[in-house]
Amino acid sequence: DAKTTQPTSMDCAEGRAANLPCNHSTISGNEYVYWYRQIHSQGPQYIIHGLKNNETNEMASLIITEDRKSSTLILPHATLRDTAVYYCIVRPILRGAQKLVFGQGTRLTINP
Amino acid sequence: DTGVSQDPRHKITKRGQNVTFRCDPISEHNRLYWYRQTLGQGPEFLTYFQNEAQLEKSRLLSDRFSAERPKGSFSTLEIQRTEQGDSAMYLCASSLRDNYGYTFGSGTRLTVV
Numbered sequence: 001d002a003k004t005t006q007p008t009s010m011d012c013a014e015g016r017a018a019n020l021p022c023n024h025s026t027i028s029g030n031e032y033v034y035w036y037r038q039i040h041s042q043g044p045q046y047i048i049h050g051l052k053n054n055e056t057n058e059m060a061s062l063i064i065t066e067d068r069k070s071s072t073l074i075l076p077h078a079t080l081r082d083t084a085v086y087y088c089i090v091r092p093i094l095r096g097a098q099k100l101v102f103g104q105g106t107r108l109t110i111n112p
Numbered sequence: 113d114t115g116v117s118q119d120p121r122h123k124i125t126k127r128g129q130n131v132t133f134r135c136d137p138i139s140e141h142n143r144l145y146w147y148r149q150t151l152g153q154g155p156e157f158l159t160y161f162q163n164e165a166q167l168e169k170s171r172l173l174s175d176r177f178s179a180e181r182p183k184g185s186f187s188t189l190e191i192q193r194t195e196q197g198d199s200a201m202y203l204c205a206s207s208l209r210d211n212y213g214y215t216f217g218s219g220t221r222l223t224v225v
Contacts, residue, residue, distance in 0.1 A: 034213070043116075043203050043216030044155065087154060099145075099168065100214065102154030 003027065004088045009107040018075040020106055022088030025069045030093045033064060034100065035073045037084040044087065044102075047073065051093070078110045114138055116217035118204050124223045125194055132190045133220045137206030144187050145214065146179055147203040148172065155203055161187060194224045 005023040012018040024033060034049040048055055048062045050071070055062045061074040075082050087105040117136040125131050137144050142163050147155035158177070160168045163184035173179075176194075181187040191198055201221050205214035 036213075041218075043205070043218050044214075046213030046215065049213065085154075099157050099160065100155075101157065102147075105154055 003031075003090045003101070004103055006086070006088050006103065006106045008104065009109070011109050011111055012075075012078050014080060014110050014112050015077055018078040018082065018108060018110070020073040020075075020086050020088075020108060021070065022073070023070045024088070024090050027068050027090050028092075031090045032093060033062065033068075033071050034089045034091055035060070035062065036087045036089065036100075036102075037082075038087070038105070039081075039084045047086075049091075080110050080112065082108065083110045084108060116204055116206055116215050118202075118217035118220050120220055121218065122221045122223075124225060127196060127224055128193055130190065130192045131194060131222065132188055133202055133204075133222075135187045135189070135204030135217060137186070137204070138208075138215055141206035141208050141215070142184065143207045143209070144181055145205045145207075146187070146189050147205065149201040149203060149219070150199075158189075191222075194222075196224045198222060199224045 032049050032051050035047040036044040038044045047059050048057055050062045050064055064071045085105040085107050087102050089100050119134045144161045146158040148158055149155040157170050158173050159179050161181040164181050176192045179189045201219040203219045205216040207214045
């Protein structure tokens, strides 16, 4: 079962920052937070992951609270192509623990 | 294109028929995963290979389902005696090593009529 809670849907204006929250209150010390997104009719796409420090790449930033019980994915300047379902997933660091467990995700709609 | 390739993209079959899907992972990736996704739901894990060894199978993978990865390269997923409940998108993904992000293919959409 998924260990995360996300809002079902969100809207954001084009050009604004999209902030997607995720609760993972039962996360343990050996679990990463991963974010994927899925654009309609495509396979999921990896965005970013982190353990306890904030992370940034060319796609997004990941802010993880100090207690690690929640995180926020930030798309700094959302475009219409960012409309997708966004999945927040916790996954053990342990060697060989490979499975990603997807929940329902957040359906993000970017409006012109 | 060096992404994950899945074939076919779409498959319509009659109930009771067998179907086989193929996945070609990124060439240097030794880990390969199969997922199933129904409308409005997130992907559900089916099975996982490291090289040619099938290391984990979900209880969703009934005895009508079988997956292989001969020689640790491409993989096939076969569904025997298809049922209408098998209608879904079947997704394949690969990764290089532990804790790396997966790269997913575009999936095979199966419709059982």
